[in-house]
Amino acid sequence: MKLLVCISKSPDTTSKISFTEGNSKFDENGVQYIVNPYDEWYALVRALELKEAGGGTVTICTVGSVADDSVIRKALAIGADAAVRIDAEPTDAYYTAMQIAEYAKANEFDLVLTGKETINYNGSQVGGMLAEALDVPFISLASKLDVNGSTATVETEIAGGVQVCEVSIPAVISCAKGMAEQRIPNMRGIMAARTKPLTVVAPADIQALTSFENYDLPPAKAACKMIDPENMDELVSLLHNEAKVI
Amino acid sequence: MSTLVYINSSNGIGKAALEVVSYAKKLGNDVVVVANGNADEASLASLGEYGASKVMVDRSVEGDSQQVTRMIASAAEATGASTVIFSHDLTAKSVAPRLSVRMKAGLVSGAVAVPEGNTVKVNVFSGKAFGHVKINTDKKIISLLPNSIQPEGGGSACSVEDFASNAGDSSIKVLETKKPEGEIPLPEAELVVSAGRGLKGPENWGMVEELASELGAATACSRPVADIGWRPHHEHVGQTGVAIRPNLYIAAGISGAIQHLAGVNGSKVIVVVNTDAEAPFFKAADYGIVGDAFEVLPRLTEAVKKFKSSN
Numbered sequence: 001m002k003l004l005v006c007i008s009k010s011p012d013t014t015s016k017i018s019f020t021e022g023n024s025k026f027d028e029n030g031v032q033y034i035v036n037p038y039d040e041w042y043a044l045v046r047a048l049e050l051k052e053a054g055g056g057t058v059t060i061c062t063v064g065s066v067a068d069d070s071v072i073r074k075a076l077a078i079g080a081d082a083a084v085r086i087d088a089e090p091t092d093a094y095y096t097a098m099q100i101a102e103y104a105k106a107n108e109f110d111l112v113l114t115g116k117e118t119i120n121y122n123g124s125q126v127g128g129m130l131a132e133a134l135d136v137p138f139i140s141l142a143s144k145l146d147v148n149g150s151t152a153t154v155e156t157e158i159a160g161g162v163q164v165c166e167v168s169i170p171a172v173i174s175c176a177k178g179m180a181e182q183r184i185p186n187m188r189g190i191m192a193a194r195t196k197p198l199t200v201v202a203p204a205d206i207q208a209l210t211s212f213e214n215y216d217l218p219p220a221k222a223a224c225k226m227i228d229p230e231n232m233d234e235l236v237s238l239l240h241n242e243a244k245v246i
Numbered sequence: 247m248s249t250l251v252y253i254n255s256s257n258g259i260g261k262a263a264l265e266v267v268s269y270a271k272k273l274g275n276d277v278v279v280v281a282n283g284n285a286d287e288a289s290l291a292s293l294g295e296y297g298a299s300k301v302m303v304d305r306s307v308e309g310d311s312q313q314v315t316r317m318i319a320s321a322a323e324a325t326g327a328s329t330v331i332f333s334h335d336l337t338a339k340s341v342a343p344r345l346s347v348r349m350k351a352g353l354v355s356g357a358v359a360v361p362e363g364n365t366v367k368v369n370v371f372s373g374k375a376f377g378h379v380k381i382n383t384d385k386k387i388i389s390l391l392p393n394s395i396q397p398e399g400g401g402s403a404c405s406v407e408d409f410a411s412n413a414g415d416s417s418i419k420v421l422e423t424k425k426p427e428g429e430i431p432l433p434e435a436e437l438v439v440s441a442g443r444g445l446k447g448p449e450n451w452g453m454v455e456e457l458a459s460e461l462g463a464a465t466a467c468s469r470p471v472a473d474i475g476w477r478p479h480h481e482h483v484g485q486t487g488v489a490i491r492p493n494l495y496i497a498a499g500i501s502g503a504i505q506h507l508a509g510v511n512g513s514k515v516i517v518v519v520n521t522d523a524e525a526p527f528f529k530a531a532d533y534g535i536v537g538d539a540f541e542v543l544p545r546l547t548e549a550v551k552k553f554k555s556s557n
Binding site: 011013014017019037038092093094097098116119120121122123124125126127128129131132133137138139140141143153157158159160161162163164165166167168174176177178208209210211212213214215216217218221222224225226227228229230232233235236237238239240243245246 | 508
């Protein structure tokens with residue numbers, strides 16, 4: 001089975017979020033980039049498990065600049081066979097998805113996996129856009145995935161519960177919690193990653209549909225008001241009269 | 247010019263549906279709803295009270311993203327709508343991106359406010375910042391985060407017509423659906439009571455449920471609690487679980503790790519109960535109680551009871 005896993009970089013979860021250039025750009029100063037956790041823990045690791053069980057190859061694909069190669073090597077160290085970097089700034093989800101779609105069309109994958117969203121833009125858009133461009137089924141927020149021949153069985157979140165469904169491949173599946181356990185790359189993986197193929201592909205001519213104009217931070221919270229644990233009537237009264245939420 | 251609102255009515259018409267219709271109304275144009283699912287005619291017609299002038303329903307369309315996408319695209323064509331509004335729920339996450347490609351319409355997901363011109367405010371960096379996204383296409387798709395605006399009723403019921411969207415067959419075969427009945431869906435809940443490892447065991451959740459039921463709140467939990475299996479996974483709020491933005495979030499026995507905060511920092515008011523006065527959650531809280539959840543929660547339940555009987 002030929003598996004394609006779309007990965008994105010994201011700032012480490014504990015990064016301080018601030019902006020520069022008149023709040024129009026994310027301030028990368030001192031920010032450590034990681035493989036977006038949903039792409040890594042869930043999509044990539046599950047792809048590797050499927051390959052280990054049934055054979056095949058796992059290729060990772062990202063849209064980014066040469067600065068992102070270190071993040072790609074991290075994903076290779078976890079066990080992907082090869083990587084493709086489409087050499088462009090991922091300006092919006094549409095632009096990113098259409099670039100990956102061009103590559104995926106030319107290389108015919110059985111299954112394309114993405115994380116459920118990135119932790120920086122939280123859009124949850126690339127997978128669905130890619131599926132539409134490839135004209136294949138899309139299942140979002142899968143928590144379990146198995147493949148048997150040309151059929152994938154997927155457990156997915158629905159409002160307040162889960163649903164199990166079947167879909168024929170090729171398909172695009174976005175992966176959420178439950179898919180797989182995190183893998184820490186070992187020394188052998190890290191060494192091997194250095195020599196694994198990382199192909200750089202020129203971008204296709206695509207126009208982004210949206211653009212981030214600027215950012216702002218939520219107003220700082222006022223200090224927490226401490227309430228006497230013996231006096232819950234006071235809390236109820238504050239929630240009613242001051243906060244007006246009950 | 248009209249604005250099209252997509253609603254999946256298979257679980258009835260919830261608050262999120264009223265929010266998106268009210269939101270669409272604020273954009274100024276005629277509002278048409280396109281729906282699938284099996285809600286009855288009267289509840290679909292009631293969307294008129296929130297600003298819809300017409301509801302088009304195709305009950306033959308199921309949940310498959312390809313089918314729903316074709317249905318909405320065909321409704322957009324039939325009505326000449328240039329803007330499509332979704333509630334940013336699980337269906338929107340699978341359908342809105344497909345529709346964006348099909349219509350070549352710029353998509354903004356996770357909107358928290360009404361657009362200013364072509365620019366829409368969204369939640370980014372897992373709730374740690376807001377972004378202002380400009381849509382550069384004439385056709386636009388906006389997916390609104392639940393609990394971002396208040397539904398505004400007051401109008402009158404509208405007409406409901408059957409819509410043959412020719413959406414084709416579903417490419418997905420549903421084998422099984424597991425869903426507890428009668429619970430408030432967490433992302434839509436206005437009040438949420440949540441607890442963490444500080445509760446020491448699943449047998450102690452009674453006091454969380456009692457407080458929630460007294461308030462009419464949904465229950466939630468932290469990641470470790472879902473991971474050990476004390477509570478079901480769909481209750482897990484945080485970075486890897488569900489992100490929620492209720493009016494009131496009460497957290498007992500949760501320290502407030504950054505990953506947990508990422509899922510709840512959109513809450514309007516946060517109340518934290520913890521034995522440890524140094525718990526990081528107090529920094530993100532509006533009201534804090536340093537105390538034992540085992541004593542504080544039942545006391546709070548009693549206080550709510552007393553308040554409700556006197557109001």
